[in-house]
Amino acid sequence: MKNKIITILILLSLFIPVAAFTLTGEEIIRRADNIQIFETSEASGEFQIKDRFGVKVSTFNSWSRGTNESLIEFTSRAERGQKVLRTEDELYLFYPDAEELIRMQGSMLRQSMLGSDISYEDMTGGKDRISQYDVILEGEESFKGNDCYVLIMTAKVRTVPYPKEKLWIDKETFLVWKAEYYTKSDRLLKEMETLDTKIINGRTIAVETRIVDKMKTDTETIMFMSDIKINIPIDDAMFSLEELSW
Amino acid sequence: MVKKAFSVLLLLMAAVPLLMAENSISIDMELYNTVMKTRNLAKESYWAYAMAGKAAVSFKSTGNRNVRADLAGDILYPDSSGIPGFILQKAYVKAKFPTLRLTLGKTRLGWGDGFVFNSGDVIFGSTSPYVNLTGSEIRTDTTWLTSINYPLGRFSFIEGLIVAPEANASGMRQIGDSGAGFRLYTKAGGIKIETGYYFDGTDNTTYDLNYTNSTEAYTINALHRPYISLQGNIGPDWYLNSSVAIPISNSNILESITKDTFNISMGLFHMMEVGYNNSLSFRLESVILPYLNWEGDEGAAGSYAILVYPEISLGLGSTVRMSLRSIVSPIDLSAQITSGLSWNVFEGFNLLAYTTVNAGDGDDTFSWNKSDWMPGVDSIDGISMMMGVSFIY
Numbered sequence: 001m002k003n004k005i006i007t008i009l010i011l012l013s014l015f016i017p018v019a020a021f022t023l024t025g026e027e028i029i030r031r032a033d034n035i036q037i038f039e040t041s042e043a044s045g046e047f048q049i050k051d052r053f054g055v056k057v058s059t060f061n062s063w064s065r066g067t068n069e070s071l072i073e074f075t076s077r078a079e080r081g082q083k084v085l086r087t088e089d090e091l092y093l094f095y096p097d098a099e100e101l102i103r104m105q106g107s108m109l110r111q112s113m114l115g116s117d118i119s120y121e122d123m124t125g126g127k128d129r130i131s132q133y134d135v136i137l138e139g140e141e142s143f144k145g146n147d148c149y150v151l152i153m154t155a156k157v158r159t160v161p162y163p164k165e166k167l168w169i170d171k172e173t174f175l176v177w178k179a180e181y182y183t184k185s186d187r188l189l190k191e192m193e194t195l196d197t198k199i200i201n202g203r204t205i206a207v208e209t210r211i212v213d214k215m216k217t218d219t220e221t222i223m224f225m226s227d228i229k230i231n232i233p234i235d236d237a238m239f240s241l242e243e244l245s246w
Numbered sequence: 247m248v249k250k251a252f253s254v255l256l257l258l259m260a261a262v263p264l265l266m267a268e269n270s271i272s273i274d275m276e277l278y279n280t281v282m283k284t285r286n287l288a289k290e291s292y293w294a295y296a297m298a299g300k301a302a303v304s305f306k307s308t309g310n311r312n313v314r315a316d317l318a319g320d321i322l323y324p325d326s327s328g329i330p331g332f333i334l335q336k337a338y339v340k341a342k343f344p345t346l347r348l349t350l351g352k353t354r355l356g357w358g359d360g361f362v363f364n365s366g367d368v369i370f371g372s373t374s375p376y377v378n379l380t381g382s383e384i385r386t387d388t389t390w391l392t393s394i395n396y397p398l399g400r401f402s403f404i405e406g407l408i409v410a411p412e413a414n415a416s417g418m419r420q421i422g423d424s425g426a427g428f429r430l431y432t433k434a435g436g437i438k439i440e441t442g443y444y445f446d447g448t449d450n451t452t453y454d455l456n457y458t459n460s461t462e463a464y465t466i467n468a469l470h471r472p473y474i475s476l477q478g479n480i481g482p483d484w485y486l487n488s489s490v491a492i493p494i495s496n497s498n499i500l501e502s503i504t505k506d507t508f509n510i511s512m513g514l515f516h517m518m519e520v521g522y523n524n525s526l527s528f529r530l531e532s533v534i535l536p537y538l539n540w541e542g543d544e545g546a547a548g549s550y551a552i553l554v555y556p557e558i559s560l561g562l563g564s565t566v567r568m569s570l571r572s573i574v575s576p577i578d579l580s581a582q583i584t585s586g587l588s589w590n591v592f593e594g595f596n597l598l599a600y601t602t603v604n605a606g607d608g609d610d611t612f613s614w615n616k617s618d619w620m621p622g623v624d625s626i627d628g629i630s631m632m633m634g635v636s637f638i639y
Contacts (some may be wrong), residue, residue, distance in 0.1 A: 049564065056593040077272055078594045078638045081306070089436075096316075098383045100356035103438050104515075105479035161519075189522065215522060216563075240400035241431070246314070246342060 025135035028149050031174040033129060035203050040065045042229045048222040069239045085244040094244045101245055132160050143178055147171045173204035188214045201230045274302040278634030283627045289619050291627055299323045315339045335388055347395040354388045357429055358475040359485035362555040363533035365511040366475035366487035368444040373509055373533050375553050375611055379571045379584035380600045402432035423447045438477040446471050468494040482516035505537040523563050531555040542578040547611045550577040565590040580606025594638040601631045
C-alpha cells in the first residue's frame with residue numbers, strides 16, 4: 001500500500017511541473033503584449049498601402065517611452081513635418097503649413113493612421129487587451145514551421161475595433177505570427193501576418209507585417225520597421241509640445 | 247557681360263544638386279474646371295467657365311537639426327490680364343536654442359482653437375463669415391513677425407511676438423503701427439488653457455471692426471486685444487474662445503467699440519466609426535458677438551450677432567471623403583453650403599469636386615441674387631461648381 005502511494009505521488013509529481021508551467025490564454029496575451037512594450041524605443045517606419053491603382057507609400061520616424069508616450073513625425077512628401085504626440089489620454093497634432101497645434105482626446109485615438117489599417121492607439125501603445133477581451137486558449141498549431149498557441153479573443157467592450165480575434169502566438173518568443181479579425185457574426189474582416197522578424201535586445205520583434213483587408217479585393221497594407229533602437233536614453237523634451245511644434 | 251552672366255548661370259546650375267541635398271522641395275498643384283453663375287461689369291448675370299488653380303511651392307531646409315527654414319509661395323492661375331499671380335506665403339527661419347526658440351520672417355502663428363471661427367486668433371482674425379470652404383485649411387494668412395517661444399515644462403509655454411507694420415498711405419512703416427503680444431499656453435485639470443494679449447497698432451482695422459454697427463466713421467489708431475481659449479473633452483472635444491478689441495484713442499467711443507467687438511467662439515468635434523472601415527466626423531462651431539444685431543435688418547448683412555458652422559464628413563475606407571460644410575446666418579436665415587468629394591487615387595494625387603450654393607435673399611449675409619453686387623469684388627452669384635485634381639510631388 002505504501003509503495004502504491006509513493007508510486008502515485010511520484011507519478012503526480014511528474015505532472016506538477018507541467019501543470020505549473022502551462023500558460024493560460026491571458027498569460028500568453030500578457031507576454032505577447034510585453035514583448036512590444038519598451039522603456040524607450042526609436043525607429044523608422046514605412047507603410048505601403050496597395051490597391052488596384054498601385055502603391056501609396058508613407059514614411060515616418062517614431063519615438064516612444066513606456067506604453068503611453070510617443071511621438072511620430074511623418075517624413076513622406078505629402079505629409080512631411082506633420083507630427084502626432086500621444087500621451088496617456090490625449091493626442092496633440094501639429095500641422096506645419098498652418099503652424100497649428102491641435103489637442104484632441106477621446107475618439108481620435110482610435111482613428112486610422114494615414115488611411116492605413118493601423119490606428120494611432122495600435123501604433124503608439126496604450127494596449128490593455130486583457131481588460132478588453134475574454135481570452136480562450138484554443139490549442140496549438142504550427143505556423144510556417146513555428147510552434148504556436150492558438151487563441152480566441154472575444155471583446156468585452158464595444159470600444160475595440162474588432163469584436164473577435166484569432167491569434168497564432170509563438171510558443172518560444174511570444175511573437176504574433178498571424179492574426180485574423182472577425183465581426184461578431186464570425187465574418188473574416190482582416191488578416192495580419194508577420195513576414196520578417198529581428199532579434200533586438202533578446203526580443204523577437206516583427207519588422208515586416210502584412211495586413212490584408214478581406215472585404216476588398218487586391219488591397220493590403222505592408223508595414224516595415226527599420227533602425228529600431230530599444231531602451232536607449234531619450235530626452236524628456238522629446239515628448240513635449242516644444243518638440244512637437246519644432 | 248554676357249560671358250559673365252553665363253558663368254554665374256553655370257555656377258548656379260552646378261550648385262543645384264548641393265542645394266537639393268540640404269532642402270526638401272515640394273509642389274502642391276491644384277487645378278480646377280470651374281463653372282459658376284457670375285455677373286459682368288453691367289451687373290448682368292451669366293454662366294462663366296474658367297480654369298482655376300495654384301501651385302504651392304515650398305523649399306524647406308532639412309540639413310540642420312537646430313535651424314529650420316521655409317520659403318513658400320503660391321503661383322496663381324493667370325487672371326484676365328494673362329499674368330500669373332504670385333503670393334509669398336512663407337519666408338522664415340527658426341532657430342532652437344537650449345532654452346528658447348526664435349522665429350523670424352513671414353509665417354503664421356496659430357493662437358486659439360477653431361476650424362472656421364476662432365475668437366482667440368487675435369493676430370489674423372477668424373470671425374468673418376466670408377471664407378472659402380473648399381480647402382483643407384480655412385485660415386492661412388501669414389505676416390512678417392519675430393517671435394520667441396519659451397517652454398515652461400512639457401505641456402506649457404509662453405510666446406511673445408512683434409509684428410512688423412505694413413506701409414501706410416505715405417509709404418512709411420511707423421513703429422506705432424506695429425503689433426506686439428504674448429500668450430501663455432498650459433494645461434490644468436484636463437483642460438487646455440491659453441490666454442494672451444495682442445497690441446494691434448496697424449491702421450488696417452478691417453476685421454472685427456467691420457461688425458461695428460455704429461453709423462459714424464472713426465479712426466482707430468490702435469487696439470488692445472486680450473483673449474482666452476479653453477479646450478477639453480466631454481465625449482466630443484470642445485473648445486471655447488473669447489476676445490475683445492479695446493481702442494486706445496477716441497475714448498468717447500471706447501465703450502461702444504469694446505462692446506461691438508466682444509466675441510465668443512465655441513465648437514464641438516467628434517469622430518466615430520460607421521460600419522466597416524468608415525468614419526463619420528461632426529463639427530459644430532459658432533461665433534457670437536452679443537452686442538450686434540439680433541434681428542434681421544435691411545443692409546445689416548455681415549453685422550449680425552451670431553454665425554454657425556456645421557460640418558459633416560464621411561470617410562469611406564481610406565481613400566474617399568465626402569463633406570458637407572455650411573456657414574449659416576440664423577438671424578437673416580441665409581447660408582453658404584459647400585459639398586465636397588475627394589478621392590485619393592494615387593500617391594499624392596486626388597480627384598476633387600466641390601459645389602457651393604448661396605441661399606438667401608438679395609440683402610442677406612449670403613444670397614442667391616445679391617442686390618448690392620460689386621464688380622471686381624464679388625465673384626459667385628449664387629452657385630459655383632469645381633472639378634479638378636491636386637497632386638503633391
